[in-house]
Amino acid sequence: MPAxxxxxxxSVMRPGKLLLADVSWTVDENERWxxxxxxxxxxxxxxxIIGASMHPTVGTVDILGERLGQVDLSELRTRIGHTSTKVAERIPPAESVRDVVLSAAYAVTGRWNEEYDEHDHARAEQIMGEWGIAPLAGRTFGTLSEGERKRVLIARALMTDPELLLLDEPGAGLDLGAREDLLASLETLAHDDDSPALVMVSHxxxxxxxxxxxxxxxxxGKVVAQGPIDEALTADNLSRTFGQRIQLDDDGGRYAARRAGYGRRAVRPADTGENA
Incomplete structure (x- = not known):
């Protein structure tokens, strides 16, 4: 499977700070991380780094078959979908949802005088329908709830049919219902064989x-552990990552973590045969 x-x-170094230290990481196109x-x-x-927005101080980075430092970054970035609060902050509050999604075809925020063809409009309508935001098409971005904004940003990121999709804390700021709605949609995306490689950042x-x-x-800035989720996501690894004793529960692929009680070993319930 191609990477x-x-x-x-x-490694990424800044004056007085080491941001990343000796990170080696490979993600195949059918994986969801x-x-x-x-x-x-x-x-x-x-x-x-993997969004082609920063070069490493040391080391090599190959993205979608291209090496950073030897590729036109503007072309490479069009192949990568990216959602983040920084993207949201660049979108004019008065921009319609339809134009927020559509303008991804030109990789711009804030529609000006670009010309979009029939294919662009059809793709925007399709992706808005798939993400349940078609009824919001005429609304302005500034009037949306946080959950609605997150869906619009993901639809925008998928507009160009990217080969790599980066999701930066998509659940941040959502209430329980909005979070569960979003997770259900991301589960569908994760199980779709036609979806791009997915990388999601979360706390x-x-x-x-x-x-x-x-x-x-x-x-x-250092990798504590990496690998298949049922092997690498353990209470011990979480404890080392967050600097305190963590108990991890797994309910059919949905996880929950909490601080381990005094005197208790941080383990999965499966390790003891008991439910926490």
Whole structure:
């Protein structure tokens, strides 16, 4: 299976700060990854690297068959879908939902005088229908709820049929109902064989959709663990990642984590044969 991207011994250094330290990571095109770690772990920096928005200080990065430093970044970025609060902040509040999605065809925020063809309009209508935001098409972005905004941003990221989709904390700021609605949609996306390679950044195991296949755990810019989610997502690895004793529960692929009680070993319930 071809790799969507491959990082080899990547480090990112800034004056007085090591943001990433010797990270090697390969993601195949059919894999769905979640990146977990505390604030300051280097998650955002890692996403900027694989989103072709930042070059490493040391190491090599190959994305969609192209090596950073030897490729036209503007062309490479059109092949990558990306959702984040920074993208949301660049969208004019008065922009219609339809134009927020449609303008992704030109990789711009804020429609001006671009000309879109029939295919662009059809694709925008299709993706809005798939993500349940067609009724919002005439609404302005600034009037949407947080859950509606997250769906619009994902639809925008999928507008160009990307080969790699990066989701930066899609569940942040959502209430329980909106989060569960979003996770249900992401589960559908994860199980679709035609979906691009997926990488989602989160702080919380509760936000991992069923169908995500792998996990990378990051702390202080260093990889704590990585691999298939049923092997690498353990209480011990979470405890090392977040710096405290964590108990992990797994209910059919939906996870929950909490601080382990005094005197209790941080384990999966499966390790003891008991429910926590």
């Amino acid at each position: 969507a991207f491959e990082l080899s011994e990547v 979640v990146v977990l770690g505390p604030n300051g772990a280097g998650k955002t920096t890692l996403l900027q 919380h195991v509760e936000e991992i959709p069923i169908g995500f296949t792998h996990v990378l755990l990051l702390r202080d």
